[in-house]
Amino acid sequence: IDCIKANAQSCGECIQVAEKCGWCTDAVSDFLKQGESKSARCDELKSLITKGCSKAKIENPRGSISIDKDKPVTNRMKDVAEKLKPDQITQIQPQKLTLNLRSGEAQTFKLKFKRAEDYPIDLYYLMDLSFSMKDDLENVKNLGTDLMREMQEITSDFRIGFGSFVEKTVMPYISTTPARLLNPCTSNENCTSPFSYKNVLKLTENGQQFNSLVSKQQISGNLDSPEGGFDAIMQVAVCGDAIGWRNVTRLLVFSTDAGFHFAGDGKLGGIVLPNDGKCHLENNMYTMSHYYDYPSIAHLVQKLSDNNIQTIFAVTEEFQPVYKELKNLIPKSAVGTLSSNSSNVIKLIIDSYNSLSSEVILENNKVPEGVSIKYKSICKNGMVGTEENGRKCSNISIGDEVSFDITIESQKCPSQGKSETIRIKPLGFNEDVEIVLNFICECECSKGGEPLSKICHNGNGTFECGACRCNEGRIGRLCECSTDEVRTDDLDGNCRKDNGTDICSNNGDCVCGTCECKKRENPEERYSGKFCECDNFNCDRSNNKLCGGHGRCECRVCICDANYTGSACDCSLDTSTCLAANKQICNGRGTCECGVCKCTNPKFQGPTCEICPTCPGVCAEHKECVQCRAFETGEKKDTCQRDCSYFNLIRVKDRDKLPQPADQSYPLSHCKERDANDCWFYYTYAVRNDTMREVYVVETLECPAGPDIIPIVAGVVAGIVLIGLALLLIWKLLMIIHDRREFAKFEKEKMNAKWDTGENPIYKSAVTTVVNPKYEGK
Numbered sequence: 001i002d003c004i005k006a007n008a009q010s011c012g013e014c015i016q017v018a019e020k021c022g023w024c025t026d027a028v029s030d031f032l033k034q035g036e037s038k039s040a041r042c043d044e045l046k047s048l049i050t051k052g053c054s055k056a057k058i059e060n061p062r063g064s065i066s067i068d069k070d071k072p073v074t075n076r077m078k079d080v081a082e083k084l085k086p087d088q089i090t091q092i093q094p095q096k097l098t099l100n101l102r103s104g105e106a107q108t109f110k111l112k113f114k115r116a117e118d119y120p121i122d123l124y125y126l127m128d129l130s131f132s133m134k135d136d137l138e139n140v141k142n143l144g145t146d147l148m149r150e151m152q153e154i155t156s157d158f159r160i161g162f163g164s165f166v167e168k169t170v171m172p173y174i175s176t177t178p179a180r181l182l183n184p185c186t187s188n189e190n191c192t193s194p195f196s197y198k199n200v201l202k203l204t205e206n207g208q209q210f211n212s213l214v215s216k217q218q219i220s221g222n223l224d225s226p227e228g229g230f231d232a233i234m235q236v237a238v239c240g241d242a243i244g245w246r247n248v249t250r251l252l253v254f255s256t257d258a259g260f261h262f263a264g265d266g267k268l269g270g271i272v273l274p275n276d277g278k279c280h281l282e283n284n285m286y287t288m289s290h291y292y293d294y295p296s297i298a299h300l301v302q303k304l305s306d307n308n309i310q311t312i313f314a315v316t317e318e319f320q321p322v323y324k325e326l327k328n329l330i331p332k333s334a335v336g337t338l339s340s341n342s343s344n345v346i347k348l349i350i351d352s353y354n355s356l357s358s359e360v361i362l363e364n365n366k367v368p369e370g371v372s373i374k375y376k377s378i379c380k381n382g383m384v385g386t387e388e389n390g391r392k393c394s395n396i397s398i399g400d401e402v403s404f405d406i407t408i409e410s411q412k413c414p415s416q417g418k419s420e421t422i423r424i425k426p427l428g429f430n431e432d433v434e435i436v437l438n439f440i441c442e443c444e445c446s447k448g449g450e451p452l453s454k455i456c457h458n459g460n461g462t463f464e465c466g467a468c469r470c471n472e473g474r475i476g477r478l479c480e481c482s483t484d485e486v487r488t489d490d491l492d493g494n495c496r497k498d499n500g501t502d503i504c505s506n507n508g509d510c511v512c513g514t515c516e517c518k519k520r521e522n523p524e525e526r527y528s529g530k531f532c533e534c535d536n537f538n539c540d541r542s543n544n545k546l547c548g549g550h551g552r553c554e555c556r557v558c559i560c561d562a563n564y565t566g567s568a569c570d571c572s573l574d575t576s577t578c579l580a581a582n583k584q585i586c587n588g589r590g591t592c593e594c595g596v597c598k599c600t601n602p603k604f605q606g607p608t609c610e611i612c613p614t615c616p617g618v619c620a621e622h623k624e625c626v627q628c629r630a631f632e633t634g635e636k637k638d639t640c641q642r643d644c645s646y647f648n649l650i651r652v653k654d655r656d657k658l659p660q661p662a663d664q665s666y667p668l669s670h671c672k673e674r675d676a677n678d679c680w681f682y683y684t685y686a687v688r689n690d691t692m693r694e695v696y697v698v699e700t701l702e703c704p705a706g707p708d709i710i711p712i713v714a715g716v717v718a719g720i721v722l723i724g725l726a727l728l729l730i731w732k733l734l735m736i737i738h739d740r741r742e743f744a745k746f747e748k749e750k751m752n753a754k755w756d757t758g759e760n761p762i763y764k765s766a767v768t769t770v771v772n773p774k775y776e777g778k
Contacts, residue, residue: 009039013042014042016413022043024057026054031051031052034528036516037517039519057466067109074088086157091431108408112401114400118157124253125143126229130221131221133255140214141211145211160210164198166196168196170269174222195286197236198285201213225258226260229260233295235286239281250430253349256315256319260326262294262295265293271291275294277295297326313326317337361426362425368422370413376405377390378403422435445464460480476511477514496531497531539558548564589601626697630649630699631675633675648695651696658683669684681698
């Protein structure tokens with residue numbers, strides 16, 4: 001859809017629309033249909049092929065990547081005798097590439113980074129020499145030799161330098177009275193005159209020289225608490241020759257116990273000119289502090305990054321929060337807590353260096369408009385990062401190798417169409433990758449274009465890539481019209497069908513008296529015809545498919561495929577779907593219309609007219625005729641000759657001689673029927689060649705034998721006797737059970753008797769004894 005909507009008028013315009021767009025270079029009359037504009041040549045590849053453009057005629061250039069410099073990363077060992085120079089060490093691969101970019105097509109390449117062992121280090125110690133840092137200066141005086149000794153564990157090529165700063169030499173930052181300019185400190189302290197920044201010692205390998213020069217430094221003083229450290233950092237970053245920076249790891253240690261001034265604060269001293277970011281050292285002193293304002297944080301970030309300087313802020317506990325916020329704004333920087341007298345400065349530097357060097361962060365310079373870069377990191381232990389995390393890898397040890405997948409995509413050609421160069425580098429390192437971007441803005445076929453071609457209306461355009469690219473002021477498929485005469489009544493009249501009122505049937509625009517049909521949202525749908533009166537999407541449909549899915553729509557009429565007919569190509573001429581099981585079309589009881597049976601016999605139904613719910617089976621249907629012809633019995637024995645002569649009868653000896661289904665190439669039915677005498681007869685019924693009917697019948701009936709009387713009578717008698725004996729046994733068993741229950745009951749009552757068995761229970765004595773109540777026994 002994007003390719004069509006772009007309305008591209010040339011191959012170059014087409015390939016810039018999207019990566020999927022191609023341009024058909026077939027000659028003017030071979031590809032474009034009547035009513036189509038030349039922008040119809042720009043479409044997706046599949047659509048162009050469908051429209052009839054051969055693959056060989058489709059212009060579809062692709063992007064590419066070529067590696068111009070691919071020096072492998074260095075495997076440098078610290079303990080080998082031969083030492084490499086810094087410019088002989090490679091930590092990033094490849095070093096230069098050329099990308100040919102087509103709009104919308106991304107190109108991806110792999111970038112490898114390996115942290116080299118024993119890589120040279122330049123360290124510049126920038127110290128605040130305001131009065132509050134007096135005790136710190138004493139501890140820094142031996143820093144050179146001590147730090148040299150410790151850094152030998154990391155690198156054999158180490159250089160150190162020293163610089164100091166105080167503040168801008170104007171009010172209100174310092175006192176400008178003559179006495180205070182000579183000695184800004186109070187009481188009896190002997191301090192040096194205030195200064196903005198002083199480069200005390202250029203980078204050197206001599207640690208003793210560092211100690212000697214630092215020992216000679218004196219404390220100075222200022223009035224306000226924030227210091228002018230940003231002026232000093234800017235000069236250290238941009239004055240590379242004065243500082244002595246090499247193309248190696250560059251470390252800047254910024255030591256202070258106070259905050260900082262930044263851009264805008266100079267207005268307090270009447271300084272309004274922005275910092276110019278240039279070197280202004282004379283005799284190792286910054287001479288323009290009174291003229292230029294402090295640099296901004298963003299300005300510092302740019303200069304530190306441009307010069308590959310990694311910053312370590314060694315500050316006291318009180319100012320940790322401020323400098324940690326500053327660290328978040330300055331890539332490749334670290335913050336360490338400085339003790340009140342700087343006694344831990346060596347450990348702080350070593351720890352901060354290890355932290356900085358264990359992380360690699362990629363950055364790129366400004367990319368051209370319309371070009372985007374995406375990063376994907378493959379870090380240690382297979383950790384993958386995307387989006388912003390795709391730019392960096394952490395916890396990298398010396399000798400570890402990590403890689404980045406870098407994807408570059410262009411969305412449009414630059415206005416000039418020329419090559420562009422971008423650079424990608426790891427922050428804090430002096431190496432980078434140069435990437436040359438070439439933009440594919442024109443097709444190869446345009447190089448063979450024919451200017452002022454006769455094909456393009458007698459020289460009004462350049463014939464290239466199968467189409468006319470019109471000169472300025474000319475339009476039309478063949479540049480046949482001037483823009484001044486596009487809309488005239490005479491020309492519009494040529495775009496009206498049958499002198500009607502609709503221009504181009506309301507489906508197109510009249511350009512130079514010729515209809516150019518409108519484009520549809522769906523690239524498969526299009527208008528055509530001299531008056532855009534035709535289309536390929538308004539034909540009849542079947543099953544919600546255009547032309548039933550069995551044809552193509554041309555000028556609103558379906559052109560059906562072979563074996564299909566009908567206005568919507570929904571009628572199949574194939575009769576295979578109408579064949580019944582007996583290989584007859586519609587079972588011989590219907591006609592096949594559009595691949596569907598129409599049953600002519602109302603008793604039959606189903607997809608092949610084989611289902612007859614009210615019909616008897618084949619065997620039952622022919623039973624009477626088979627019975628009368630084979631055995632001269634049955635209901636039709638008197639009319640057998642008249643009603644049953646429609647088949648050939650063949651007798652066989654037994655059932656094994658009957659035809660079997662596997663032996664036949666036509667439908668066969670096996671039947672088993674019973675006559676009035678309960679005798680069974682077997683036969684087969686078959687229809688051969690749609691008309692010839694054959695019946696094979698077993699010539700002997702299978703009749704059941706008569707019953708044997710004697711066994712039946714004996715069995716009945718024996719059954720009666722056995723049943724009688726069984727009943728007697730059951731009665732006897734019941735009587736025995738009853739008697740035993742009665743005897744048990746008697747025994748129980750006998751055991752429960754209360755009288756003595758030796759006395760007569762009804763005996764009464766004849767003696768009566770009477771007692772005189774008055775008798776007292778005297």
